[in-house]
Amino acid sequence: MDWAVQRRYLGLTAAVAALGMTAALSGCGGDGESGDVTLKLVAADYGTGEANKSDKYWDRVARRFEASHPGIKVDVTVLPWTDIDRDVAEMVKNGKAPDIAQIGAYADYAKAGKLYSADQMLSIRTQANFLPVLADAGRVSQVQYGLPFVASTRLLFYNKKLFSQSGLDAPQTWNDIADDATALKQHGVKVPFALPLGQEESQAETLMWLLSGGGGYTDDVGSYDIDSDENIKTFNWLKSNLVDKGLVGPVAPAGLNRAKAFAAFTRGEVGMLNGHPTLMQEAEKQGVDVGMVPLPGIAGPTNSSMGVADWIMGFKQNGHRIELGKFFDFMFDDKNVIDFADTYDMLPVTDTASASMETDPKYKPLWKFLAALPNAEFYPFGKTSWAQASESIKKNIGKAVERGANPESVLERISRESSAAENAE
Structure with missing residues (x-):
């Protein structure tokens, strides 16, 4: 230090x-x-x-x-x-x-x-x-x-009491998240992993996952690259390993807003979710023992946070x-x-x-x-097109993990709309 x-x-x-x-x-x-x-x-x-x-x-x-x-x-x-x-x-x-x-x-x-x-x-x-x-x-x-x-900034939050009751350690990789969520569900946890991809602020949740998969909203020269191979792999993983297996709770990600997910965490109903300092304070006020780790990635903790x-x-x-x-x-x-x-x-x-x-x-x-x-990695604030790109993400990203959906086609649509907004600047 x-x-x-x-x-x-x-x-x-x-x-x-x-x-x-x-x-x-x-x-x-x-x-x-x-x-x-x-x-x-x-x-x-x-x-x-x-x-x-x-x-x-x-x-x-x-x-x-x-x-x-x-x-x-x-x-x-x-x-x-x-x-x-x-x-x-x-x-x-x-x-x-x-x-x-x-x-x-x-x-x-x-x-x-x-x-x-x-x-x-x-x-x-x-x-x-x-x-x-x-x-x-x-x-x-x-x-x-x-x-x-x-x-x-954002970190992965987990409920220490629920993890202890299930005999779990803090997750460091995506596989850890999936395995821990499975164990939490088996022990009766209502929402093993909260995945808020509703319209409230899903552009934030999305960026956190994209970064953990080695991607992001833009490429090395600052152009939108939302349907990159890395991003497609990330959402395919989310859909196959968390959503399709019923590990995200009773509300579909497209219908879950961040405020609802945070409130459920403070009530002790959520095993894991991505959170920020204010949530930490609120959860602890409600008696939740909060654990925090860097965002897990494919092979280990990610080097950058949102x-x-x-x-x-x-x-x-x-x-x-x-x-x-x-x-x-x-x-x-x-x-x-x-x-x-x-x-x-x-x-x-x-x-x-x-x-x-x-x-x-x-x-x-x-x-x-x-x-x-x-x-930390930030939204592309310097783009006047970011407001439109953000709206497209909020409206569409939850559809990428719906049952029967094709994540690649949803990301392609968002990328296309974002690039069109950028080219119109």
Whole structure:
């Protein structure tokens, strides 16, 4: 652990040196400051109720920032995830873009020329401090526009009590999953392996399995490759070894959404499923003893996990580039980054905040997720076609494992629709 932290700090130091520490640490060049400015910030609500609404976090950050930056005010609006992407799109369409939006995607706005790039706003220190895998995921045509706001990774979860009662060890390979699921079913477990391929968020479950089979959504040059040989083999295996053998519970994967699968796990009804840090906390609150391992692959644990990130960005419309840079430099301070990650059981997006959490015993439950983040694979966020590709996956992927289905034909359809969307960009 110590060497990993030291290496991370050395990497950050080298990156900063390479960029040149003599550059100004506020926004760089260009737009000038002009009297009092109010930054309009629209952010998503990560809370599960009144007690942990995101308004409280943003109010703390905004008030502390205003106290140390006279002449700059921050006006915050927090919206539910169900509305925010649509509402921000409407604001932009009506010529009333916020200065800052913390939402799920940035590529459309970047390609339309509506966003400042990271290097137009951020100090060198702030820009160099993003975890490299997240900085790369925020790029369009090699330029970073999406600033990672918060991240998460996925591991395979298993119910330790159910495994112990069935005499099982944690799975490391696909064959282990199939054998363990068979044993769990024989011992009366209702859902040996939960496979949520319903429309809620099946693009996530799908990517986890594709990665474990050596595939993914795109090829080495970034083009969609959803019907690759590796991906077809993965879904053939899922269908033949889990679904057709009745090891995924009474609800067919196409009809099972993630929220239902997670709720069943917290009730102690599920032997295994792919999960994230928030599920870990919720399950343990309900008395479930949770085991976690890297995603099993064909011959052993996979080297890469699926990562998820949400984004924050600065819009050009109001010309507040310098003020935006000051706010982002303040917001990405370790205190603020860790505060948000800790409140919502998420992962920090910067090197220094990650290193701090990796050495603090308070965050030991998150260490496995933190360890997976540097090698995580993300959705192709930089593609404006990703929204359409994701919808095709959510609508169709569950059909690939239905009785009598041909996984190859379903993957071919998704790949065809995704490539058509990409070619239309």
